[in-house]
Amino acid sequence: xxxxxxxxxxxxxxxxxxxxxxxxxxxxxxxxxxxxxxxxxxxxxxxxxxxxxxxxxxxxxxxxxxxxxxxxxxxxxxxxxxxxxxxxxxxxxxxxxxxxxxxxxxxxxxxxxxxxxxxxxxxxxxxxxxxxxxxxxxxxxxxxxxxxxxxxxxxxxxxxxxxxxxxxxxxxxxxxxxxxxxxxxxxxxxxxxxxxxxxxxxxxxxxxxxxxxxxxxxxxxxxxxxxxxxxxxxxxxxxxxxxxxxxxxxxxxxxxxxxxxxxxxxxxxxxxxxxxxxxxxxxxxxxxxxxxxxxxxxxxxxxxxxxxxxxxxxxxxxxxxxxxxxxxxxxxxxxxxxxxxxxxxxxxxxxxxxxxxxxxxxxxxxxxxxxxxxxxxxxxxxxxxxxxxxxxxxxxxxxxxxxxxxxxxxxxxxxxxxxxxxxxxxxxxxxxxxxxxxxxxxxxxxxxxxxxxxxxxxxxxxxxxxxxxxxxxxxxxxxxxxxxxxxxxxxxxxxxxxxxxxxxxxxxxxxxxxxxxxxxxxxxxxxxxxxxxxxxxxxxxxxxxxxxxxxxxxxxxxxxxxxxxxxxxxxxxxxxxxxxxxxxxxxx
RNA sequence: GCGCCUGUAGCUCAGUUGGAUAGAGCAACGGACUUCUAAUCCGUAGGCCGGGGGUUCGAAUCCCUCCAGGCGCGCCA
Numbered sequence: 001x002x003x004x005x006x007x008x009x010x011x012x013x014x015x016x017x018x019x020x021x022x023x024x025x026x027x028x029x030x031x032x033x034x035x036x037x038x039x040x041x042x043x044x045x046x047x048x049x050x051x052x053x054x055x056x057x058x059x060x061x062x063x064x065x066x067x068x069x070x071x072x073x074x075x076x077x078x079x080x081x082x083x084x085x086x087x088x089x090x091x092x093x094x095x096x097x098x099x100x101x102x103x104x105x106x107x108x109x110x111x112x113x114x115x116x117x118x119x120x121x122x123x124x125x126x127x128x129x130x131x132x133x134x135x136x137x138x139x140x141x142x143x144x145x146x147x148x149x150x151x152x153x154x155x156x157x158x159x160x161x162x163x164x165x166x167x168x169x170x171x172x173x174x175x176x177x178x179x180x181x182x183x184x185x186x187x188x189x190x191x192x193x194x195x196x197x198x199x200x201x202x203x204x205x206x207x208x209x210x211x212x213x214x215x216x217x218x219x220x221x222x223x224x225x226x227x228x229x230x231x232x233x234x235x236x237x238x239x240x241x242x243x244x245x246x247x248x249x250x251x252x253x254x255x256x257x258x259x260x261x262x263x264x265x266x267x268x269x270x271x272x273x274x275x276x277x278x279x280x281x282x283x284x285x286x287x288x289x290x291x292x293x294x295x296x297x298x299x300x301x302x303x304x305x306x307x308x309x310x311x312x313x314x315x316x317x318x319x320x321x322x323x324x325x326x327x328x329x330x331x332x333x334x335x336x337x338x339x340x341x342x343x344x345x346x347x348x349x350x351x352x353x354x355x356x357x358x359x360x361x362x363x364x365x366x367x368x369x370x371x372x373x374x375x376x377x378x379x380x381x382x383x384x385x386x387x388x389x390x391x392x393x394x395x396x397x398x399x400x401x402x403x404x405x406x407x408x409x410x411x412x413x414x415x416x417x418x419x420x421x422x423x424x425x426x427x428x429x430x431x432x433x434x435x436x437x438x439x440x441x442x443x444x445x446x447x448x449x450x451x452x453x454x455x456x457x458x459x460x461x462x463x464x465x466x467x468x469x470x471x472x473x474x475x476x477x478x479x480x481x482x483x484x485x486x487x488x489x490x491x492x493x494x495x496x497x498x499x500x501x502x503x504x505x506x507x508x509x510x511x512x513x514x515x516x517x518x519x520x521x522x523x524x525x526x527x528x529x530x531x532x533x534x535x536x537x538x539x540x541x542x543x544x545x546x547x548x549x550x551x552x553x554x555x556x557x558x559x560x561x562x563x564x565x566x567x568x569x570x571x572x573x574x575x576x577x578x579x580x581x582x583x584x585x586x587x588x
Numbered sequence: 589g590c591g592c593c594u595g596u597a598g599c600u601c602a603g604u605u606g607g608a609u610a611g612a613g614c615a616a617c618g619g620a621c622u623u624c625u626a627a628u629c630c631g632u633a634g635g636c637c638g639g640g641g642g643u644u645c646g647a648a649u650c651c652c653u654c655c656a657g658g659c660g661c662g663c664c665a
Contacts, residue, residue, distance in 0.1 A: 035608055045607060050645085057645085081608065082645095127665095164665075264665095291663050301661095305589065313663040323665050352592060353660055379593075380658075412627070434627090445613095446601060449593060451658070458600070458614070462627050465601085465613040472627050480624045532602060535612085546620090546629040588627070 003097055003512050007031040009073050010042060010086055017067030022053055022060075037505045040078065040085030041093060047082060057082030091497035094504070094565065097511055098496060101568040107152075108575055109515040113522075114154030120334050121147045121157060123346035124256065127164045128243040129173045130198035132250050134396035134454060135348070135381050140256050141443045142378055143346040144581045145527035150344075152579060153522050158338050160260040162330065165240055166268065171221045173197050174235050175214065176204035186242050192399065194246030197239055253402050254436060255581050260338070262330060268321060270329025274365065275315050283364050290317030294361050301360075312357045327358050328365075335369055342372035344525065349377040349449070376525045379451030381443075396454065405435035408460055409468075413588075430585055434468050437582040441467030444580050445531045447524075465535055467582055470573060473538035475588040477570040480550050482586075484563055489551060491564035498558045499565060503544035507569060510537040514572050518579070527580055534576035541569050 015026040027048055034043040046057040046064065053060060061079040068077035068084075075087040101108045123143025126132060143159070151157045177184075177200040186196040208214040224232040251257070275292055278284045284292050292315035301310045314325055334340055345355060355375035362370035383396065410431040413422070422430075442459050446452060462468040484490075499508075514533060521529030550566060553559040574584050 032607095039608085043608085047607070047645090083608065167665075169665090287663085289663080293662065296662090302590070311662050316663060322663075324662095348659090349593065350659055351665090354665090356592090357662090377593085382658095416625085416627085450601075451594075453600075455600070455614095461614075463614080464627095466627085468627055469613095472625080476625055476628085483624060528602080532612090539612085542628055543630095545624080546626095549624065551624050588625075 003100060006073065006088070006092070006096060007042070010044070013068050013071075013074060013077070014044060014064055014084065017064045018049070018060075021063045021067050022049075024049070024053060027052070033509060034080075034083065034085050037502060037509065039080060040076075041088045041505065042086045044084045044086075045082055046084065089497070090500040091495065094496035094499045094508060094561070097508060098494075098564045098568045101511060101571050102564075104571075106571065106575055106578075108571060109518045110152045110154075111515070111519060112154040113519070114150065116154060116156060117341035118156045118158065118339055119150050119342045119344060120160055120260075120338060120340050121150065121344045121346065122160045122162055122262075122334075123147075124161045124258075125164065125347065126161075126247065127169060128197070128240045129169050129201045131192070131194040131246065132398040134398065134401060137254065137398050137401070137439060138378060138381050138443045138452065139346055139348070140254060141440045141581065142376065142448060142527065144256060145440075145444055145530070145579060146344060146346065146376060146525055148579045148581065149518065149522050149527065149530065152518060155342075158259050158340070159257060160262060160334070161258045162262045162267070163264065165263050166225070166236075166265040168218060168222055169201070170236065170240075171218050171225065172204040172208075173201035174232075174239055175217055175221055176200040176207060177239065178235065180207070186246070192246045192249065193242030193244070194250070195397075195399070196246070197243050250398055250402075253432075254398070254439075262334075264326065267330045267333070268326045270333060271325040271327070272315065272319070272321060272329070274328055274332060275325065278365055283361075284314060287311075291315065294357070294364070296357060296360060297364075300356070312361075314361070324354065324358055324361070327354075328361060331358065331362060331373070332367070335367070341369060342374070343369070344374050344376050346376045346378070349379055351375070352377050374525065376448060378448035381452045381454050383454050384456070401439065402436060405439055405460060406431045407435070409434035409438070409462070412462060416588075430588065433583040433585055434462070434471060434588070437467035437471055437577070438462060439467075440580060440582050441470070441531060444527045445535070447526050447528045467577075468588075470534050470538040470577055471582070471584055472588055473541045474570055474573045474577070474584040475586060476545060477541065477566045477573070478586040481563065481567060481570070484551050484559070487551065489556065489559055489563065491560045491567065493557075494560035494564040495557050496561050496564065498561045501548065503540070503547050504562075504565060507537070507540040507544050507565065510540045511568055511572050514576065530576050530579050534573060534580070537569065537572055537576065541566065541573075 010031050011026065011029060014029055018024060018026040029044050029046070029048055031042050031044055034040050046060040049060050050057045058079070058081050061082050061084050065077045065079035065084045068074065070076065073088055073092050075089050078085050104110070121143055124136060124140055126136060147157045147159050177197075180203060181200060186193040189196055191199070204214070221232060225236060275284060279286070279292060284294050287293055291313045293311045293313045296310040296312060298309055304310055312324065313322060314328070315321060331343065334343060347355065352375065359370060359373045359375075362373065410427055413427050413430055438460070443452065445465060510533070514537070517529050517533040521527060548562070550562040551559055553562055577584055
């Protein structure tokens, strides 16, 4: 009997006792946890029954508790105010949770609520004129985590990226390179491609300050690009490729994966035909200046102060497209190419209005999947000096941060290995898992809507509420399991009836709650639910660890039971961290 | 002016689908390694949950209002 049926059993007992005492169904009672595990293992509040029975919840709890007879699952049922607290036989309670986790084989907590509905998660959306920064890392950490969480509950997930590879900002780095680089390349300069191109983008900003004529040169270049001028296109391709080569390294070091690459140079003309058709159907209208526009529904957007409906332009008078034009086209293209049921866009909160408009338009156009489009909006990452502004160089570069964190982890690993038993390769491997894990955890531990004040000192900490703390708990467990294995101890014939002290109960509670937290996290598109729960699980283990011996337990039977418990804990830690895109180490 | 987000311990944040005594990390102070990994643990201290009003058996949580900060508000992306 896994945990779900265990709760069902309790509900059934309540229901029977309730019917016996009041000739009334128990209705909507729910099984939860008491605030203090000394009170019991599970609890049910009797509030839902109070109105129907016209008695106080406390009276009901008392009567029902008295009517519940102990059985092979329930040890005691006691009323405490309006609550019924249940104490279960540890053998069943621990045994069945541990068995369920063991049989799930790394998939504990998974569900089928997604029912195979196919979802695309689009994230990152980089520009090809500069390297990735801290804000991109938050975006990527969220995108990857949400993708994994959706997959865990049964959604086939397609991860996509929309690369902004065209436009005036790209021309700026091209022009600066043409004028000032004297043919230099990333290879000749010994610089990572995206950083190399970013350098010329910054150079343009500097040069255009003193030479305004560059502005007109940019406009000419843009026109040549639009006209398909071979030389311009060749330079554009060449420089973008430098950037992609650079990005690929960052994708790899941060663990980003994409199934589909979309490029705005290929999508920017999409959407026009849909808008033409929509104009025929009256979804869109023309204004006096020739703009094609969409009237935003009053229900969702309100009205202008002059009482007219708000509007958004979807096509310029000359027929050229806008950001939202191509987004309409791309949204449709995604669905047709990948048979999607839903779409998630991981984009900063500053674009909330844009996506609200986009989704309203898609609904107005009558697409059945339009209500399943979701903007996963997240807050800004602020630096101590204020908002990040790449044009002013006020950014935390992604590659720099990753390298710095790996470096810090490496120092810590060396400090713990004074006899230098570890190979350089092993040190490097561990440092990458720890350093990158620390960054991801730091970015994922708060809910997406919350803006993050990037605190350099706190972000590099490996203590407390951090990724390495969670990884450390896993490594500790692995150490115990390994040592137990060498000594021939196994949990084969573990008697979970021997478990039940406070620390073991608190740990078990975390294991039980993991699937619920994952489900909430998916429903809210909020990986922080998982991150916080993994931390609580690691903490519960550390508390247990510091108070109770496993291998050196009072007797071998108890040792076996505890081995089973911590093996299950390790599985939950590993699974939870994996959902966040964070790896574990068997030794730290 | 309007919309959305945020406001909880000195700092950074959980908790927000109404339920038992509001939690954690960091920082501070005091303790615990001859033991399965001290990247750990235990203890002390720290709160009108932004202010006010309302809804009810019960509000950090729901409603109204005010204050403060952030982000946005067609023809940029």
